[in-house]
Amino acid sequence: MTERLRLRPLIVEAAARLAEAGVGSPMPDAENLAAHVLGIERMRLALIPMVEPEIADRYRALIEQRAARIPLQHLTGTAAMGEIDLAVGPGVFVPRPETELLFAWALAYLETLPHDHSPIVVDLCTGSGALALAIAHARPDAEVHAVELDPDALTWARRNADTRIAAGDTPITLYADDVTGPALLTPLTDRVDLVVANPPYIPEAATLDPEVADHDPHRALFGGPDGLDVIRAMTPNIARLLRADGATGIEHDDTNGGGVAALLAAADFSDIVEHADLAGKPRFVVARRPANP
Known part of the structure; x- marks a missing residue:
């Protein structure tokens, strides 16, 4: 059975990656992309302590796109x-x-x-x-x-x-x-x-x-x-x-x-x-x- 991953460390890791890439709002963007992948509102992230590995992989792929300076709104599709x-x-x-x-x-x-x-x-x-x-x-x-x-x-x-x-x-x-x-x-x-x-x-x-x-x-x-x-x-x-x-x-x-x-x-x-x-x-x-x- 594949082990689930803790969400908050994934978000912290993602925010660090975005900060390294020069994104101006690394933590909000990391959280917004996590919420987007999970299909929930950002304020509800604390209610999701663990995620499946495939969710983590999708999340990391989006983070890499954001690190390439693709606009957050293009990744989520909404503003x-x-x-x-x-x-x-x-x-x-x-x-x-x-x-x-x-x-x-x-x-x-x-x-x-x-x-x-x-x-x-x-x-x-x-x-x-x-x-x-x-x-x-x-x-x-x-x-x-x-x-x-x-x-x-x-x-x-x-x-x-x-x-x-x-x-x-x-x-x-x-x-x-x-x-x-x-x-x-x-x-x-x-x-x-x-x-x-x-x-x-x-x-x-x-x-x-x-x-x-x-x-x-x-x-x-x-x-x-x-x-x-x-x-x-x-x-x-x-x-x-x-x-x-x-x-x-x-x-x-x-x-x-x-x-x-x-x-x-x-x-x-x-x-x-x-x-x-x-x-x-x-x-x-x-x-x-x-x-x-």
Whole structure:
């Protein structure tokens, strides 16, 4: 009879391997991959003291892939946003924990709106559909529209949208379109309550971790020499889409909070506020379209 193996030493060994490989979060990743192999939540790992050798072999194989800097989310196949999980993999940007802060701000803003109509929300550069689908899940009364140009990313967004419909969420409307195009979502002009965006915003000369540089689509990452090309070009569309007193929240590179704020000020937005992430780095800017521009 094959002897079972203790799980916790396997995880400790795996975390050491990931740390040696330069992975930034070795123990959380080791635990998440163990939970993935076992088909349980990470917090329940302590309830599984022993595993079969074949489970250990599968686990070690995944650890070696992670040590090769394949993204954790590509190995598990999922990434979280709000209360939902999204399918992710090659060809689509992996949602980051930092975007949870923009999501939380968006929900708080929607709570301030009057209840005389269903809120209309637009998510620009939706990628996997993360923000749009998380908002639709949290606010089933909202009419949510999401725009993505890249066909591979749009395939992932449609897959995730279908999954959320099957789970009972309100459907979103997906568009294959350029967020900088002058005809973007023309029927929604002056009608949108909230525009959120996590666009390509990394300056072209930035040095990136292998998980990002080698696996995230470059089209989803880079925003020109200063990282502002897409934000600069889509700002007029945001201004056009928003109703009077509507709001926007735009995620940006941690070098560009002031730059995004300046673009919004030049487009006559008001109540411009820069927000930091949990590490204290500039992460997203919010603003309103004035009620009386």
